[in-house]
Amino acid sequence: MKKKIIFILWFVFAVLLIGFLFVGRSARQNAAGEEVKINIEGNNSLIFLDEKNIARILKQYGIVKGVETKKIDLAHVEHMLEKNPWIRHAxxxxxxxxxxxxxxxxxxxxxxxxxxxxxxxYIDSACRKLPLRENVVTRVPVVTSFTSSNSKLSVPDSLLLRSVRNVSNFIVKDTFWNAFVGQVNITPDKNFEVVPIVGDAIVKIGNSDSLVAKFNRLYSFYKGSLLKTGFGKYETIDVRYNNQVVATLKGGAKAQAKDTTTLKAIAAIRGLPQNTVAEESNKTIKRP
Known part of the structure; x- marks a missing residue:
């Protein structure tokens, strides 16, 4: 009998202990925190978002200092935050x-x-349209003559915007071209022209395909020709065609750099043996 009583007492004690632990854990889970911690990840040079903006949005959905955890639908608030075009992920x-x-x-x-x-x-790398922010400017390529500013684009306009994204993304990822390109123009036939910061020549790059090869040809032409003749000699530089650069001199005459000229220039720039040039012509040129 004594053993039975001891067992019952231990059992009751264990139940009470578990109950206290459960209540304590529940109380801790629902206890109010002392602050709202906000962390914004991205390019530090941009100020399209700041903690005050985020705190103001959070307050609308009840996330403030002292809120109890059980009162917050986290998934819903994350979803609402991501409706802001400047928030990629929350x-x-x-x-x-x-x-x-x-x-x-x-x-x-x-x-x-x-x-x-x-x-x-603005557009981002996911091709999302981003609204302008007052008094905020960032150094990104400027693209002119896009066909529509409507919030909902037609299929042809959406395809063109993807091409804009491809060209712009290529430029901003390369420090040399990002510093070199002043503007990108969309032509009436939906092709692209680059306006360099240096010189007067317009660079015709055509569509957004084969950008590595096209810009390699342009770079080799600048290194092999323009540095010798000067940046003001040409009116247009056309890199649309495989293995050649067609440059129009001011006044209408054309100078054409074909296969071996362009490829040898690449080899000379990179210090490569001539027989490796064909393999290298479609790879990104490493610039100093």
Whole structure:
């Protein structure tokens, strides 16, 4: 009998202990945190988002200092945050002290696009249209003569915007071309022309295909010809065609650099044996 009583007492004690632990854990989970922690990830030179902007949005959905965890639908708030075009991804969680923690990945523009109607907008690498922010300017390629500024684009306009994204993304990822290109123009036939910061020549690159090869040809032409003759000699430089550069002199005469000229120039720039040039012509040239 004594053993039975002892067993019952231990059993009751264990149940009570588990109950206290459960209540304590539940209380800790629902305890109010002392601050809202916000972390914004992205290019530090951009100020399209800041903590005050995010805190203001969070407040609309009840995430403030002292909020209880059980009162917050985290998935819903994340979804609402990501409706902001400048927020690429949002993650919300509570730390060990029950402080709401908000991690924001900022959308980073790769081009500012000007439409034919005079309106403009940014696009990011996912081809999302981003609105302008007052008093905020960032150094990205400027693209002119886009066909529409409508929020919903037609199929042809969407395809053209993807081409804009491809050209702009290529430029901003290369420090040399990002510094070299002043503007990208869309021609009436939906091709692209590059306006360099240096010189007067317009560079015709055609569509957004084979950009590595086209810009390799352009780079070799600059290194092999323009540095000798000067940047003001040519009116247009055409790199649209395989293994050649066609440059129009001011006044109308044409100078053409074909296969071996262009490829040998690449070899000379990179210090490569001539028999390796054909293999290297479609790879990105490493610039100093």
């Amino acid at each position: 993650k919300i969680y509570f730390d060990n002290d029950n402080n709401p923690c908000v991690s924001i990945e900022e959308s980073e523009p790769i081009a500012r696009v000007f439409a034919l109607d005079g309106n403009s907008f």
